[in-house]
Amino acid sequence: MPNAPIPAKTALKSHRSTGRITLSDVARAAGVSPSTVSRALRGERAVDPALIERVQAVSDKLGYVPDPAARALASQRSNHVAILIPLLSNALFVDLLDSAQKTLRAGGYQTLMGVTHYDSSEEEQLLREQLLHRPAGLLVTGLDHNPATRKLMHSSQVPCVHLMDLPAAQREDAPYCVGFRQTDAGAAMTRHLLAQGRKRIAFAAAQLDPRVMQRLFGWRSALQEAGVYEPTLEFLNPAPSSLALGGILFEQIMQQRPAVDAVFFCNDDLAQGALMAALRLGVSVPAQVAIAGFNDLTGSDQMLPPLTTVRTPRARIGEAAAQMLLSLMRGETPPVPQLDLGFEIVQRQSS
Amino acid sequence: MPNAPIPAKTALKSHRSTGRITLSDVARAAGVSPSTVSRALRGERAVDPALIERVQAVSDKLGYVPDPAARALASQRSNHVAILIPLLSNALFVDLLDSAQKTLRAGGYQTLMGVTHYDSSEEEQLLREQLLHRPAGLLVTGLDHNPATRKLMHSSQVPCVHLMDLPAAQREDAPYCVGFRQTDAGAAMTRHLLAQGRKRIAFAAAQLDPRVMQRLFGWRSALQEAGVYEPTLEFLNPAPSSLALGGILFEQIMQQRPAVDAVFFCNDDLAQGALMAALRLGVSVPAQVAIAGFNDLTGSDQMLPPLTTVRTPRARIGEAAAQMLLSLMRGETPPVPQLDLGFEIVQRQSS
DNA sequence: CTGAAAGCGCTTACAG
DNA sequence: CTGAAAGCGCTTACAG
Numbered sequence: 030m031p032n033a034p035i036p037a038k039t040a041l042k043s044h045r046s047t048g049r050i051t052l053s054d055v056a057r058a059a060g061v062s063p064s065t066v067s068r069a070l071r072g073e074r075a076v077d078p079a080l081i082e083r084v085q086a087v088s089d090k091l092g093y094v095p096d097p098a099a100r101a102l103a104s105q106r107s108n109h110v111a112i113l114i115p116l117l118s119n120a121l122f123v124d125l126l127d128s129a130q131k132t133l134r135a136g137g138y139q140t141l142m143g144v145t146h147y148d149s150s151e152e153e154q155l156l157r158e159q160l161l162h163r164p165a166g167l168l169v170t171g172l173d174h175n176p177a178t179r180k181l182m183h184s185s186q187v188p189c190v191h192l193m194d195l196p197a198a199q200r201e202d203a204p205y206c207v208g209f210r211q212t213d214a215g216a217a218m219t220r221h222l223l224a225q226g227r228k229r230i231a232f233a234a235a236q237l238d239p240r241v242m243q244r245l246f247g248w249r250s251a252l253q254e255a256g257v258y259e260p261t262l263e264f265l266n267p268a269p270s271s272l273a274l275g276g277i278l279f280e281q282i283m284q285q286r287p288a289v290d291a292v293f294f295c296n297d298d299l300a301q302g303a304l305m306a307a308l309r310l311g312v313s314v315p316a317q318v319a320i321a322g323f324n325d326l327t328g329s330d331q332m333l334p335p336l337t338t339v340r341t342p343r344a345r346i347g348e349a350a351a352q353m354l355l356s357l358m359r360g361e362t363p364p365v366p367q368l369d370l371g372f373e374i375v376q377r378q379s380s
Numbered sequence: 381m382p383n384a385p386i387p388a389k390t391a392l393k394s395h396r397s398t399g400r401i402t403l404s405d406v407a408r409a410a411g412v413s414p415s416t417v418s419r420a421l422r423g424e425r426a427v428d429p430a431l432i433e434r435v436q437a438v439s440d441k442l443g444y445v446p447d448p449a450a451r452a453l454a455s456q457r458s459n460h461v462a463i464l465i466p467l468l469s470n471a472l473f474v475d476l477l478d479s480a481q482k483t484l485r486a487g488g489y490q491t492l493m494g495v496t497h498y499d500s501s502e503e504e505q506l507l508r509e510q511l512l513h514r515p516a517g518l519l520v521t522g523l524d525h526n527p528a529t530r531k532l533m534h535s536s537q538v539p540c541v542h543l544m545d546l547p548a549a550q551r552e553d554a555p556y557c558v559g560f561r562q563t564d565a566g567a568a569m570t571r572h573l574l575a576q577g578r579k580r581i582a583f584a585a586a587q588l589d590p591r592v593m594q595r596l597f598g599w600r601s602a603l604q605e606a607g608v609y610e611p612t613l614e615f616l617n618p619a620p621s622s623l624a625l626g627g628i629l630f631e632q633i634m635q636q637r638p639a640v641d642a643v644f645f646c647n648d649d650l651a652q653g654a655l656m657a658a659l660r661l662g663v664s665v666p667a668q669v670a671i672a673g674f675n676d677l678t679g680s681d682q683m684l685p686p687l688t689t690v691r692t693p694r695a696r697i698g699e700a701a702a703q704m705l706l707s708l709m710r711g712e713t714p715p716v717p718q719l720d721l722g723f724e725i726v727q728r729q730s731s
Numbered sequence: 732c733t734g735a736a737a738g739c740g741c742t743t744a745c746a747g
Numbered sequence: 748c749t750g751a752a753a754g755c756g757c758t759t760a761c762a763g
Contacts, residue, residue: 049740052741062750063740064751065750067742068742094512096739096740096741099742100741101741102742102754103742103755104743105755117475118478127468141490141492142493161445161447271678276682302679327469327622328623328679331623331627331656400755413733413734413735415733427732431732447756453755454738455739
């Protein structure tokens with residue numbers, strides 16, 4: 030039956046029932062096998078250059094786009110990158126997310142974000158959910174995680190880069206990370222204030238996450254070094270950081286310790302609130318008391334007086350960490366596994 | 381050969397090569413077919429209640445978790461929800477993202493975010509990428525999209541809810557949306573300022589996205605209504621909104637139009653910057669000039685003087701939109717397809 | 732209400 | 748360097 034109609038099944042094969050253009054469509058049009066198309070398109074070596082070109086052309090002509098779900102199922106690896114950050118209400122982490130996400134997208138990856146609320150068991154739970162998607166990579170804030178989380182990160186074998194923090198010492202088994210030395214930054218700002226002749230420098234902090242505590246340690250060591258450390262000048266509040274809390278802390282400090290001549294806040298939002306409170310209370314800054322912040326958040330340069338602070342390279346951290354992850358996902362070994370991006374003291378008029 | 385060793389193939393079958401616990405494992409352990417497990421676990425009707433319970437118990441015991449990629453491939457629908465927002469540098473959208481994401485996660489969905497930078501072709505490109513993941517739902521900011529984007533949203537058949545805006549009139553074909561009437565809010569604040577005796581009220585804006593323009597229209601109509609509209613009192617700058625720009629705009633207005641007795645800024649960051657500039661310039665607020673903002677962003681209540689503004693329910697918008705989407709994804713029809721969450725004038729000391 | 736079978740669209744040993 | 752075949756782990760008509 031040479032003239033029999035083409036069976037429906039064969040006719041349908043040119044497009045699947047979903048109407049989507051598939052690998053097989055490209056293979057048929059290019060006259061090669063699906064396996065070859067798969068290899069050619071992913072730039073796998075061991076494919077004839079001429080074939081690669083032909084397949085590429087056909088693929089472009091048909092407008093073929095690989096199906097991420099099929100790819101993930103077959104390869105056991107998706108094109109998702111999971112990112113874990115503490116909060117979305119702190120501009121610091123939003124900047125981190127923004128820059129990392131931009132870099133990852135340029136590399137062909139989708140970002141899956143998880144907000145931990147500084148809760149280690151929520152972090153663990155989020156990681157579990159994200160690992161179900163078989164992410165190709167992981168970006169996590171900080172180096173402190175509970176044992177279960179660490180185990181998950183390790184046993185999943187997913188490449189992982191830590192953000193913001195660096196391990197205390199250069200160890201053999203140190204994880205990949207991009208950040209700066211929080212302790213050094215805390216000490217540097219404290220020394221800066223000392224160098225300006227301040228003698229009674231208070232440290233005021235909220236949230237009290239690990240990085241804040243490191244800044245506190247930096248402040249302590251700089252004061253001890255100068256021989257003027259006084260434990261009662263620590264004002265620590267575990268509540269979330271905010272302008273309002275900064276104002277409250279400042280008022281409290283002025284009331285309890287009127288002789289204080291500088292306050293170093295662990296984050297700019299607190300310091301901005303303190304600056305507003307000083308205006309309200311008629312406390313003159315920096316004549317009576319200097320005020321310093323941390324992170325150089327948006328608005329700090331617009332305060333009255335403009336805020337002295339530590340500028341932290343969060344956008345560059347997000348980008349560099351994403352780049353490092355990208356190279357890890359390519360199977361490469363980053364030349365600098367612990368990348369220190371430093372910080373900068375920005376002196377403005379509040380000190 | 382009754383005592384022959386169990387063939388390797390059968391022995392292996394209890395776990396796949398990946399080591400993952402699969403649907404088939406649960407089926408075997410529960411003594412039913414994979415199809416039944418699939419139906420029982422997804423709560424599909426037409427399964428014996430007793431079986432559901434048994435399957436559920438076995439599944440829990442084995443710690444089975446469905447594979448999202450396999451599920452997406454087979455059903456042509458993932459558990460992703462894509463969200464499109466203009467910027468991450470505006471706290472407004474971060475709040476929206478945060479609340480939507482929280483609600484969606486509680487409903488079992490992963491959020492895929494896309495940042496459009498107020499660029500309609502970038503929005504289109506992002507949507508294309510996201511649609512590849514076959515999202516179960518879509519959350520998009522605003523009602524204005526280019527024709528290609530609208531076509532994609534429509535032809536993809538993916539349930540979609542729009543954020544922040546409401547259509548001008550109640551039409552039959554109106555899209556699902558959750559927001560408030562930007563024009564009304566702009567008019568309400570203007571009337572509020574008029575009611576306080578202000579006569580020459582300027583409108584200062586940045587970014588100039590559609591919602592800002594609606595606020596401008598509201599300001600215009602309220603002034604026209606009062607017979608005091610003057611076109612030269614519009615100060616529009618397409619640059620991104622920021623504290624610094626607010627200061628610049630304010631200074632410019634004071635210089636060019638010293639008789640102005642109130643400035644209504646389209647966003648709180650501009651207004652905050654203006655407040656700081658007023659302090660710097662020695663312009664007394666509200667005695668000489670009233671200042672009003674929009675959105676009641678963080679810090680506005682800490683300014684000197686505290687900022688009069690329009691409080692917008694962005695967290696509730698994100699949550700309600702996610703809820704509406706959740707019900708659409710369940711195949712339900714939302715009782716209120718266009719949900720108006722309103723706004724509130726917050727009078728503080730700057731007016 | 733339940734099951735066998737096909738299929739979703741890829742990747743990847745395994746041969747050649 | 749290339750291809751045929753199996754398999755990733757589910758869902759869903761189709762029968763019964």
